[in-house]
Amino acid sequence: xxxxxxxxxxxxxxxxxxxxxxxxxxxxxxxxxxxxxxxxxxxxxxxxxxxxxxxxxxxxxxxxxxxxxxxxxxxxxxxxxxxxxxxxxxxxxxxxxxxxxxxxxxxxxxxxxxxxxxxxxxxxxxxxxxxxxxxxxxxxxxxxxxxxxxxxxxxxxxxxxxxxxxxxxxxxxxxxxxxxxxxxxxxxxxxxxxxxxxxxxxxxxxxxx
Amino acid sequence: xxxxxxxxxxxxxxxxxxxxxxxxxxxxxxxxxxxxxxxxxxxxxxxxxxxxxxxxxxxxxxxxxxxxxxxxxxxxxxxxxxxxxxxxxxxxxxxxxxxxxxxxxxxxxxxxxxxxxxxxxxxxxxxxxxxxxxxxxxxxxxxxxxxxxxxxxxxxxxxxxxxxxxxxxxxxxxxxxxxxxxxxxxxxxxxxxxxxxxxxxxxxxxxxxxxxxxxxxxxxxxxxxxxxxxxxxxxxxxxxxxxxxxxxxxxxxxxxxxxxxxxxxxxxxxxxxxxxxxxxxxxxxx
Amino acid sequence: xxxxxxxxxxxxxxxxxxxxxxxxxxxxxxxxxxxxxxxxxxxxxxxxxxxxxxxxxxxxxxxxxxxxxxxxxxxxxxxxxxxxxxxxxxxxxxxxxxxxxxxxxxxxxxxxxxxxxxxxxxxxxxxxxxxxxxxxxxxxxxxxxxxxxxxxxxxxxxxxxxxxxxxxxxxxxxxxxxxxxxxxxxxxxxxxxxxxxxxxxxxxxxxxxxxxxxxxxxxxxxxxxxxxxxxxxxxxxxxxxxxxx
Numbered sequence: 081x082x083x084x085x086x087x088x089x090x091x092x093x094x095x096x097x098x099x100x101x102x103x104x105x106x107x108x109x110x111x112x113x114x115x116x117x118x119x120x121x122x123x124x125x126x127x128x129x130x131x132x133x134x135x136x137x138x139x140x141x142x143x144x145x146x147x148x149x150x151x152x153x154x155x156x157x158x159x160x161x162x163x164x165x166x167x168x169x170x171x172x173x174x175x176x177x178x179x180x181x182x183x184x185x186x187x188x189x190x191x192x193x194x195x196x197x198x199x200x201x202x203x204x205x206x207x208x209x210x211x212x213x214x215x216x217x218x219x220x221x222x223x224x225x226x227x228x229x230x231x232x233x234x235x236x237x238x239x240x241x242x243x244x245x246x247x248x249x250x251x252x253x254x255x256x257x258x259x260x261x262x263x264x265x266x267x268x269x270x271x272x273x274x275x276x277x278x279x280x281x282x283x284x285x286x287x288x289x
Numbered sequence: 290x291x292x293x294x295x296x297x298x299x300x301x302x303x304x305x306x307x308x309x310x311x312x313x314x315x316x317x318x319x320x321x322x323x324x325x326x327x328x329x330x331x332x333x334x335x336x337x338x339x340x341x342x343x344x345x346x347x348x349x350x351x352x353x354x355x356x357x358x359x360x361x362x363x364x365x366x367x368x369x370x371x372x373x374x375x376x377x378x379x380x381x382x383x384x385x386x387x388x389x390x391x392x393x394x395x396x397x398x399x400x401x402x403x404x405x406x407x408x409x410x411x412x413x414x415x416x417x418x419x420x421x422x423x424x425x426x427x428x429x430x431x432x433x434x435x436x437x438x439x440x441x442x443x444x445x446x447x448x449x450x451x452x453x454x455x456x457x458x459x460x461x462x463x464x465x466x467x468x469x470x471x472x473x474x475x476x477x478x479x480x481x482x483x484x485x486x487x488x489x490x491x492x493x494x495x496x497x498x499x500x501x502x503x504x505x506x507x508x509x510x511x512x513x514x515x516x517x518x519x520x521x522x523x524x525x526x527x528x529x530x531x532x533x534x535x536x537x538x539x540x541x542x543x544x545x546x547x548x549x550x551x552x553x554x555x556x557x558x559x560x561x562x563x564x565x566x567x568x569x570x571x572x573x574x575x
Numbered sequence: 576x577x578x579x580x581x582x583x584x585x586x587x588x589x590x591x592x593x594x595x596x597x598x599x600x601x602x603x604x605x606x607x608x609x610x611x612x613x614x615x616x617x618x619x620x621x622x623x624x625x626x627x628x629x630x631x632x633x634x635x636x637x638x639x640x641x642x643x644x645x646x647x648x649x650x651x652x653x654x655x656x657x658x659x660x661x662x663x664x665x666x667x668x669x670x671x672x673x674x675x676x677x678x679x680x681x682x683x684x685x686x687x688x689x690x691x692x693x694x695x696x697x698x699x700x701x702x703x704x705x706x707x708x709x710x711x712x713x714x715x716x717x718x719x720x721x722x723x724x725x726x727x728x729x730x731x732x733x734x735x736x737x738x739x740x741x742x743x744x745x746x747x748x749x750x751x752x753x754x755x756x757x758x759x760x761x762x763x764x765x766x767x768x769x770x771x772x773x774x775x776x777x778x779x780x781x782x783x784x785x786x787x788x789x790x791x792x793x794x795x796x797x798x799x800x801x802x803x804x805x806x807x808x809x810x811x812x813x814x815x816x817x818x819x820x
Contacts, residue, residue: 103306103344105446133445134476136487140506140572147571148564164446165414173448257309269502272561277568397599429603431610458621458629462613465620486622489797492804499807538801546801549810 084190085120086110086206087242090158092250092286093124093262093279095207098162098194100259101129107175108264109142109182110158110192111149119188120242121158123283126264126276132161133174141265141276142181148277157186160208162194169195169209176211176218183213190237191218201251212237249289258285293318294327294334301337308344311337319354332361339371343378351375366392370401377409385409400430407439416447434463441473450481468497468504475507484518485536487511492546500557509550509573512543551575582679584746600644604777607642611784619796626793634788637781644777688728696727 090110098106108126112119125145128137142156149156159179163172171179171193179191191211198207206225211218224239241247253259261282263274293314300307315338318324327334335354342351355371362368369392376385386409392402403426410419423440430436441456457474464470475490488511494504515537537543551573558569597605611633618626636642695715703711703722715726725733805811 131445131473131476133448134473134480136476136479136507136510137503139510144568144572148568151564151567165412168414172446174446269506272502272557272565275562275565277564278562398597398602429599429606431606432613455625458625461620462617465617489795489800492800493797496800496804496807542801542805545805545810549805549808553808 081238082188083118083238083240084210085118085240085242086208086246087120087122088246088249088289089283089286090121090124091206091208091241091246092253092289093126093282094160094192095194095199095250096253096259096262096282097124097126097129097264098196099199099254100262102166103164104129105132105162105164105172106194106264107132107159107161107178109145109156110160110190111145111152111154112157113154114157114188119157122154124158124160125156126262126279128264128266130266133172135178137265137269138178139181144277146185155186156182157189158192159189160192160194162196166196169193171211171218171220179211179218180213187213189213199254204247206239206241206247208239210237210239249286253286253289258282258289261285291318291323291326294324294330297334297337298330301333306344308341311341312345312347312350315341319350332358336367336371340374343374346378348375348379351378366396366399367401370405373402373405373409377412382409382413400433404436411443416443419443420447431459432463434460437463438470438473441477445477450477453477454481466497468494468501471497472501472503472507479507479511482532484511484515484532484534486533488515488537488546495553500553502554502557505550505553505557508546509554512547512550516540516543516547581742581746584742604642604644607636608777608780608784611637611781611788615784615787615791618791618793622795622797623793626795630788630791630793634785637785640778640781642777642781683731694727695724696730697725699723699725 094108094110097108100106106126106129108124108128110121111123111125112121114120125141125148127141131137145156159175159182161171161175163169171191175191175193179189182189191213192208193211195207195209197203198205208225210221210224212221213219221237221239224237225241261279263276263279263282265276268274268276297311297314300311315324315334318334319338324334325331335358339351339354339358342348342354352375355368355375358368358371369388373385373388373392376382376388386406389402389406389409392399393406396402403422407419407422407426410416410422420440420443423436423443427433427436427440437456437459441453441460444450444453444456454474454477457470457477460470461474471490471493475487475494478484478490479487488508491504491507491511495501495508498504514532515534518532518534519537519540538546554569554573555575558566561569614626614629614633621629699711699722701723705722707722711722711725711729712720713726713729713732802811806813
């Protein structure tokens with residue numbers, strides 16, 4: 081059984097990225113630290129909010145992300161996507177194809193779909209629906225994040241948030257409109273001075289949140 | 290005219306979607322009543338605030354503004370559309386749909402209503418019906434390039450790349466000098482495997498827009514990929530069979546283009562921080 | 576003069592009312608033609624295959640009258656098109672507008688003729704050559720009078736043309752107080768064929784657009800874009816020989 085932990089940094093950055101473009105399909109990557117069969121998502125790399133089903137810029141960004149991750153001793157093994165239709169939590173056909181390219185490099189890759197309904201202030205669950213690749217298709221892991229201490233998902237994978245503070249802190253950041261500080265690869269290629277890899281300003285802010 | 294009104298007008302004209310800023314700018318105007326300084330534009334400002342409020346989920350603000358508009362214009366078609374939008378926002382899509390249908394029945398040329406109807410279908414995830422509606426809209430309004438662009442989006446969401454490419458060709462026919470559309474067209478072609486067209490379109494992008502980063506990334510990707518495919522020849526045809534490269538330039542030209550892209554990207558990234566620069570350099574295999 | 580102008584402007588607004596709204600099929604018909612025009616104009620910006628596909632489709636559609644408002648009217652003569660009530664309305668509208676101009680114009684003219692013909696109205700403070708005589712002293716048959724004197728009729732005409740600026744100032748640019756438009760309208764009255772609002776024969780236009788499209792020799796603008804880009808970024812000297820394969 082693989083245990084996946086989502087850190088505040090990764091969760092908040094991904095959610096803020098989605099909050100910045102609520103009207104569009106948004107996607108990005110998770111960077112993970114692997115240790116003793118446990119995978120801990122430590123950071124998120126926001127990719128795009130325009131033309132998210134096209135491959136060329138995704139290829140470029142993914143390759144760069146992998147190179148960047150290598151220098152940090154991390155692995156790119158998470159993909160997140162928020163559908164334009166906020167009610168939908170299925171992994172779209174485009175999303176599963178893109179996530180499959182990650183599987184080719186790292187077979188422990190998980191794809192997450194952001195569930196906008198769980199972003200409501202009163203929600204106590206993580207707004208991520210994980211999909212695990214098995215038998216050549218993506219399967220939804222129901223019951224993930226259901227409690228803090230790793231109850232197992234259906235197919236030998238467990239998902240937990242780093243701690244209880246993750247949701248609260250993320251909520252607070254959204255209320256403070258911190259999302260304007262997140263820059264994705266899309267913005268980066270329009271203005272290369274926007275740092276999509278490190279997102280320094282917002283990373284600091286999330287740390288102190 | 291106050292500076293916030295000016296800013297609002299700017300946002301309106303560029304039709305950018307910055308609802309949060311719109312609300313923030315307009316809030317003092319609405320409360321102090323200085324919104325009337327906008328003169329003839331005041332109703333446009335109200336409409337803008339309304340739409341921003343809907344975007345931001347500030348239904349109360351939207352309702353208040355709509356009341357003002359209703360008082361002034363009564364049952365005008367444009368205001369009716371706003372009623373439809375508020376119905377959509379508070380979760381009565383069927384009511385909204387009924388309103389739009391009514392408007393279209395009254396006046397089949399009502400462009401705003403047709404567009405809202407399509408947007409509504411899209412937001413409900415009924416892509417195939419939305420596509421049908423949009424196609425019939427475009428049959429009448431064939432010169433609406435934004436609608437073609439939207440249709441391209443819808444097709445892409447359904448993985449109909451060839452159809453999306455067709456729509457983008459229409460957009461390019463109408464707006465041949467806008468590099469952004471060439472970029473989209475290039476990326477769709479690249480995704481479909483038409484590397485030769487993609488490369489040329491990417492080149493067009495950097496011709497129209499100097500040092501366009503996406504453009505050069507695209508050139509680098511496409512040129513290297515074509516070089517890879519052609520140099521391995523038919524031997525590796527399993528992988529290259531679905532790529533179209535027949536009309537690609539000669540090997541020497543491809544190499545020069547790849548070289549050019551590398552040089553420009555290095556130059557563009559020379560001012561960025563270390564991590565970014567190193568990553569890009571590693572990516573360029575320098 | 577000014578008052579008459581303002582009065583006329585208001586009256587025109589009152590009489591014209593809303594122009595009739597075109598229905599969906601009218602728009603479709605017009606836009607279809609526009610699409611052909613755009614294709615003819617910008618054909619070089621899309622790949623050859625894409626162009627040929629469109630050309631084939633549009634030519635066929637024009638030939639078959641797919642986009643015609645009334646497909647049955649394809650073979651009818653243009654006079655039958657007049658039967659369309661909408662076209663009638665458009666024409667009536669044009670007539671109404673012109674009447675609006677002509678009636679007061681004629682009234683004032685008659686009035687002026689009646690009262691002022693043969694009168695000297697003002698004296699210019701500067702001398703003018705003999706050539707201005709015709710312009711300034713119409714209606715007066717005194718060959719020996721100094722050109723400085725302006726007859727009333729001439730003064731009227733000078734005002735008629737000169738007040739245009741004043742009207743633009745008080746009524747806004749697109750006003751209907753301007754009398755000169757009526758003058759031009761009157762002169763074209765004879766040539767009814769050119770009148771605005773005359774129904775257009777779309778079938779004919781479609782067919783001529785089809786001819787236009789079918790003779791286009793297509794060359795993709797991006798055939799030699801590699802060279803252009805290399806030149807633009809200083810990687811290559813401009814070369815003038817054709818680079819097509």
